[in-house]
Amino acid sequence: MQTVVMKKEETGVVLAPDFRLALSVLAVGLQLWWTLNWSTLGIFISVVGGFLTMQTARLRFRFTSSAIDVLRVRGLSDTGSESEKAGKLATDAGDADVTTKETARAVGPWKFSSIANWDFWWPGFPVLAYFKETQVKEDGQRHFLPVIMDGKALYQQMLLNFGPSRTAKPPLEEWQNLQPLHPRGYARYKQMLLTWGIGLEGKLQLGPKLQMARSLFQGLQDPARREETKKELKILWDGVLVWLREVVTSAKQFVERKTAGK
Numbered sequence: 001m002q003t004v005v006m007k008k009e010e011t012g013v014v015l016a017p018d019f020r021l022a023l024s025v026l027a028v029g030l031q032l033w034w035t036l037n038w039s040t041l042g043i044f045i046s047v048v049g050g051f052l053t054m055q056t057a058r059l060r061f062r063f064t065s066s067a068i069d070v071l072r073v074r075g076l077s078d079t080g081s082e083s084e085k086a087g088k089l090a091t092d093a094g095d096a097d098v099t100t101k102e103t104a105r106a107v108g109p110w111k112f113s114s115i116a117n118w119d120f121w122w123p124g125f126p127v128l129a130y131f132k133e134t135q136v137k138e139d140g141q142r143h144f145l146p147v148i149m150d151g152k153a154l155y156q157q158m159l160l161n162f163g164p165s166r167t168a169k170p171p172l173e174e175w176q177n178l179q180p181l182h183p184r185g186y187a188r189y190k191q192m193l194l195t196w197g198i199g200l201e202g203k204l205q206l207g208p209k210l211q212m213a214r215s216l217f218q219g220l221q222d223p224a225r226r227e228e229t230k231k232e233l234k235i236l237w238d239g240v241l242v243w244l245r246e247v248v249t250s251a252k253q254f255v256e257r258k259t260a261g262k
Contacts, residue, residue, distance in 0.1 A: 012064035013157060014071070014080060015149040021127060022052035022148055056148040059106060063157040069108030080104050110135050110143075118162045122192075123170050124178025124185050126151025131162060 026049025033042025219229030
């Protein structure tokens, strides 16, 4: 199915569904569940993949001349245009049954003029899109969109209608060159993963923690160090319990503040 470009006064641009992300997440979940026997994590990821697959089949993202909204459709060949047109005709004719238009629209619309910022991860390898609008909340409402639609068409429409992003974006013509199998795309994503890994290691301080875990494991295996290692593990566990109590206390205080403010 291809992205449908309709007349602006009718439905605008309706993005075609793309099942690659949803089915990839589902496949990873099933692989973890059945092959590696990681049942809890595998089942969770499989449920997410199944949900994304269902949403890919039943939702269509639409860009009109002034706004973006999400349509609810029936079947893969449905673009939502007929339901929208029928609702418009019924409204114009004064028909009592004017629910067709609202039924077709699942979420939105959000006007382009309310878009304060947007981002796209990643051109050439679309996974997630984001925009922040001030229509729902004055201080801004954030929306994250898994790319369950034609990613290239979505990126094109965001470039055309959302205004400049706070982070530099490559032109649409670079899309093919930024795909992971292209030499430039491969080098780009390799550098991104390397930077991300270094940053994560710095934040979590994985090196010292892995060294400590290795030392504790060796201490449990060594009869001469076993009792001392058990004491170290107890101290660590007591620290974890203190941290958990602080988290629970902070959560309770947050709920109490929200309840008191209503």
